[in-house]
Amino acid sequence: MQKQKSYQIEPTEGVLYVVPTPIGNLEDITIRALNTLKKVxxxxxxxxxxTKKLLTHFDIHCPLISYHEHSQLTKIDTLVTSLNEGKSIALVSDAGMPAISDPGTPLVQAAIEQDIPVVVLPGANAALCALVGSGLRTDHFYFYGFLPRKNKERKEAFLSLYQQQSTIILYESPHRLTMTLEDIQRYLGNRRIAIARELTKRFEEYVRGTVDQVLEWVEHGTLKGEFCIIIEGSQNLVNEESNWWEDLTINQHVEHYIKADQLPSKMAIKQVAKDRGVPKRDVYQSYHVE
Structure with missing residues (x-):
């Protein structure tokens, strides 16, 4: 077990500060963040x-070291050594909260393993801004981040997301937005969604509606800037204790998920196997062979 009292750290101890930066609007940086960047x-x-542009804007003069996904393995030892020597380091990303869909997590983990205090500052975050502005449920939500790019891993991701009853949060780049929306339609159905782009900036924009409606907007809309996609959670999951399917044959059970929930046959077969507590290969055999 490890305990940390963030306001009782010895002055000689090295500290890793996780400092969020604005996601677009420079006015969103906190006074505490500025003071931390000045003192580390x-x-x-x-x-x-x-980051140099941000520091110049706020007249902050502090040495910088690059730490990104291609350098993290070689830089972690150097940074941890500095922390162990009593130096304080601020970890920042290009925008928003470090370690959320960026390479900050390994450094945080390495510091904790060395009993180095890690102090996380609150600040700007695109996912939460988009979630609240979406108009969808916020009491329970599931942050996924960026989807895999390989087809097999991508399909597996959507299979797991289909079961998710909480509101889902994705990040996506503009050149992959259309493909991702089409995949949402294919694997999750025509749910309510919202997409947010250029958050906190001059051209901030929300588009809310069903997947079909948002796909129509994409044909003529502005696809610039990073996107947050907020997706309504599954509304079609049946209570697992209720065997509503008992009077259906296996094939009828599979067809129900294909027609009612718009699932591909592979995903429908997997769900039927889960409902009935039988091997997936048995359902596949019944549906495709017998």
């Missing part, structure tokens, strides 16, 4: 050129 010995930045 070193700033570990995802892109030093990008």
């Amino acid at each position: 010995d070193l700033i570990a930045a995802e892109d030093t050129r990008h």
